[in-house]
Amino acid sequence: MVLLMAFKQIAEVESRSIYGAIKIEFDKMFIGSLSLPINLPGTNYYQGFKGRQNVIKILRDLMKKRRASPVTNEDMLDQLIRDLDTKSALNDDEIIDQIITILYSGYETVSTTSMMSVKYLHDHPKALEELRDEHFAIRKGKTADEPLDWDDYKSMRFTRAVIFETLRLATIINGVLRKTTHEMKLNGFVIPKGWRIYVYTREINYDPFLYPEPLKFNPWRWMDKSLETHNYCLLFGGGSRLCPGPERSSE
Numbered sequence: 001m002v003l004l005m006a007f008k009q010i011a012e013v014e015s016r017s018i019y020g021a022i023k024i025e026f027d028k029m030f031i032g033s034l035s036l037p038i039n040l041p042g043t044n045y046y047q048g049f050k051g052r053q054n055v056i057k058i059l060r061d062l063m064k065k066r067r068a069s070p071v072t073n074e075d076m077l078d079q080l081i082r083d084l085d086t087k088s089a090l091n092d093d094e095i096i097d098q099i100i101t102i103l104y105s106g107y108e109t110v111s112t113t114s115m116m117s118v119k120y121l122h123d124h125p126k127a128l129e130e131l132r133d134e135h136f137a138i139r140k141g142k143t144a145d146e147p148l149d150w151d152d153y154k155s156m157r158f159t160r161a162v163i164f165e166t167l168r169l170a171t172i173i174n175g176v177l178r179k180t181t182h183e184m185k186l187n188g189f190v191i192p193k194g195w196r197i198y199v200y201t202r203e204i205n206y207d208p209f210l211y212p213e214p215l216k217f218n219p220w221r222w223m224d225k226s227l228e229t230h231n232y233c234l235l236f237g238g239g240s241r242l243c244p245g246p247e248r249s250s251e
């Protein structure tokens with residue numbers, strides 16, 4: 001469902017017809033990216049590479065068809081392939097990489113967050129009640145078939161708080177990847193230049209000084225919006241690689 005929604009934003013018209021094929025290959029690629037890097041036929045890693053090659057082929061064919069068509073579409077793919085005369089235009093390989101990155105980044109993150117928030121809301125009826133009240137109040141100001149708009153979404157303060165608390169308590173992402181640009185000394189250890197390191201951010205989420213009663217599901221703590229911008233809040237990573245998806249994730 002989440003993958004389909006993301007794919008719809010990329011290629012609205014073809015999303016339904018291509019989705020089945022791309023999902024099978026995408027899942028192989030996803031599992032491969034989390035598996036032991038043993039590149040032998042039969043391993044998940046090997047299958048992951050095959051999956052990625054097939055995703056690339058599907059996207060290349062799609063771009064070819066789009067370019068041959070006189071019809072223009074209001075979606076991300078059209079924006080990327082028709083943006084040819086600007087200096088920042090991407091080549092085909094870069095466009096494909098962008099699409100795969102967006103699909104990959106917003107796939108398991110959003111689906112796991114949705115699943116865990118349903119669980120927490122089920123376990124905490126008061127939070128569920130407040131969330132429902134927020135949504136009913138927004139619907140009250142609209143006619144039955146009137147869709148939600150960006151302002152409605154922005155006004156969902158408690159819903160946003162539920163999402164942040166779910167991200168914290170369930171630790172949907174437990175760290176970020178970095179590469180050292182110079183030798184570093186940390187707590188008596190030396191990390192050489194050029195090492196790839198995984199920075200665990202999970203423990204920060206359960207620090208009782210930052211989040212009193214850290215094992216308690218308490219979305220109200222996020223009603224103070226300044227919590228989201230504290231420099232120890234790394235739910236979406238940080239620095240120049242900060243996730244561009246927070247607004248997407250809460251949609």
Ligand code: HEM
Nearest residue numbers: 105106109110113173176236237238241242243245248249
């Ligand atoms: C609950 C949902 C999500 C969570 C928890 C999440 C979390 C993260 C984290 C921790 C990073 C690494 C940041 C860093 O290295 O500092 C990241 C990167 C990224 N995310 Fe998300 N993300 C979510 C949803 C999304 C969505 C929906 C999109 C796409 C629309 C997205 C697109 C990206 C991209 C493109 C990057 C790579 C940024 C870069 O390396 O420059 N994410 N995300």
